[in-house]
Amino acid sequence: MSAQIQTEHFANALYTLLDETFDNVQGIYLDKGTSMFETLATISAAEASIPVGGQCATLAAQVKHVAFYLDVLEKNVRTQQYERQDWGKIWRETSAVTAEEWEELKTELRESYNRIKTLISDTAVWPSERHIGGAIATIVHTAYHLGEIRQALCTLKQ
Numbered sequence: 001m002s003a004q005i006q007t008e009h010f011a012n013a014l015y016t017l018l019d020e021t022f023d024n025v026q027g028i029y030l031d032k033g034t035s036m037f038e039t040l041a042t043i044s045a046a047e048a049s050i051p052v053g054g055q056c057a058t059l060a061a062q063v064k065h066v067a068f069y070l071d072v073l074e075k076n077v078r079t080q081q082y083e084r085q086d087w088g089k090i091w092r093e094t095s096a097v098t099a100e101e102w103e104e105l106k107t108e109l110r111e112s113y114n115r116i117k118t119l120i121s122d123t124a125v126w127p128s129e130r131h132i133g134g135a136i137a138t139i140v141h142t143a144y145h146l147g148e149i150r151q152a153l154c155t156l157k158q
Helices: 007-022 036-040 059-079 088-093 099-122 129-156
Strands: none
C-alpha cells in the first residue's frame, strides 16, 4: 500500500524551511538572527570582497552562487530541460564588489528566492522523486552556503 503526502502539506513544509533559511528563524534548525538575509545585512561590501582563507571564494561569490543555483533549479523545473551549467564560472569570476554591486547581489538573491516560492506555489503536483529532491536540495544547498558564509564571517570579524 502506498501512502502519499498531500501537496499542500509538502508545500507548507517547504515554505517553512525556506523562510527559516532565508528570512525568519523559527528555531527549526537555525539560531535566532542567523538566517541568510539577516546574516548578509551584517556584511559590508569590503568584507564580501575578501577571499576567505586565502584560496577560497569571496562571500560575494557565495551569494552569487546561491542565486545562480536557485535560478537554474527554477528554470529546470519550469522548462523540464536540464542543460549543462558552468558551475565554476561564478567562483572564477566573482571577486571584489563595490557597495552598489553588493546591494545588487543581495537583491538578486532575494528575487531568486521569491521566484522559488512562486514556483512552489505554482506546483500543483510533484511528479517525481527528482522534483521533490530538487525542492529539498534547495534548502540543504542554501543552508550549506549559509554555514560557509557564517563561518567565514567569524574569521573575518576576528
